[in-house]
Amino acid sequence: MDPGLIRRFSALIGQSEDFAEDFLPQFAIQSEAVYGSLSEDELLELAMDHFHSDKSRNLSPGPSSGGASMSSLDSWPDTPCAASSSAPSLGLGWILDRxxxxxxxxxxxxxxxxxxxxxxxxxxxxxxxxxxxxxxxxxxxxxxxxxxxxxxxxxxxxxxxxxxxxxxxxxxxxxxxxxxxxxxxxxxxxxxxxxxxxxxxxxxxxxxxxxxxxxxxxxxxxxxxxxxxxxxxxxxxxxxxxxxxxxxxxxxxxxx
The missing domain is CATH 3.30.40.10 (Zinc/RING finger domain, C3HC4 (zinc finger))
Structure with missing residues (x-):
């Protein structure tokens, strides 16, 4: 995985690069198995939503509200998983295994x-x-x-x-x-x-x-x-x- 992407994720979540390097590649495998191919921005936003405790872990796509600018997750890849209104959540098995x-x-x-x-x-x-x-x-x-x-x-x-x-x-x-x-x-x-x-x-x-x-x-x-x-x-x-x-x-x- 691109070291620059690791550094970006580390800065965004306020954790060490060691943690980001351990977490993000595994998360990418899990998320792409559910949603298909993701851009770097989509992957980062998904990972941040999954990481922060005060954000919803319902990962199904939807339009932004209140006329705000569109999130990078508002346009999902045209795959069966992404089109679902109730996309499955990502498992914790690999975290527990680690x-x-x-x-x-x-x-x-x-x-x-x-x-x-x-x-x-x-x-x-x-x-x-x-x-x-x-x-x-x-x-x-x-x-x-x-x-x-x-x-x-x-x-x-x-x-x-x-x-x-x-x-x-x-x-x-x-x-x-x-x-x-x-x-x-x-x-x-x-x-x-x-x-x-x-x-x-x-x-x-x-x-x-x-x-x-x-x-x-x-x-x-x-x-x-x-x-x-x-x-x-x-x-x-x-x-x-x-x-x-x-x-x-x-x-x-x-x-x-």
Whole structure:
């Protein structure tokens, strides 16, 4: 797909180019399967309507109202799908697949972090990786007696220095802001669909993702706890002593 089109979509929706590059090509495949060949402007307007929560996701064509200038979507390709007065909506299956395949820990990533290793790059929820890290801490001496390895690729992490002040480059966690932006944008789309459609005709995986649904609330709680926990560790990393690590171990063991 044309990089210029990716940049335009990124600017129009106020999201990162990484998200736009991930979202738009897949959306183009879905929309053209429903409506046939689309111009770049038609594709962008469709994608924007589908993305923004305050816009209708009824994608059937219609004339503009009030004598306003015609939208690029007012003239549709002459295909059976476009001529329909009730064109089918675009599915969420590929979004859910992306969340499950590429942005997933135990559940969809909440405040994703990578491990600080040049050959790793795997992502984990902030809360999950903190629990994993402090679970390996010796409960008596407050130190890590063995080198830690990534749970996925087994890359060995540098040892945590015992002496303070500790350099920030020794922090074993790196925030993945690009993944965080992408996950939030995808979840917004899923939550919008769940809110608008209730329990009728939805992919089974969408149910519970309403704004106040069980899955959404669980994700928000994991996001909040992970944010607070990681902020505590990062802010104090340079000066943490053994007793501080032990207190954090107890804190994260108690986190549900």
């Amino acid at each position: 969340l499950e395949d590429d942005f997933h820990c135990i559940e969809p990533l909440a405040r994703p972090y990578s491990l600080n290793h040049g050959q790793c790059g795997h992502n984990f929820c902030a809360l999950c990786v903190l629990k994993w890290y402090f679970d390996a801490l010796d409960g008596e001496c407050g130190r890590w007696l063995e080198s830690l390895r990534c749970p996925v690729c087994r890359s060995m992490l540098p040892a945590t220095p015992a002496d303070v002040p500790r350099d920030m480059c020794t922090l074993p966690f790196v925030p993945n802001r690009s993944a965080d932006t992408t996950v939030r944008a995808y979840l917004n789309l899923v939550q919008d669909a769940a809110d608008r459609n209730g329990s009728g005709g939805l992919d089974e995986r969408v149910r519970g993702w309403e704004r106040h649904g069980r899955k959404s609330m669980d994700w928000q709680e994991r996001d909040r706890k992970g944010t607070e926990g990681m902020e505590l560790v990062v802010t104090n990393w340079a000066i943490l002593e053994e007793e501080d690590f032990l207190a954090m171990k107890a804190r994260f063991e108690d986190s549900s």
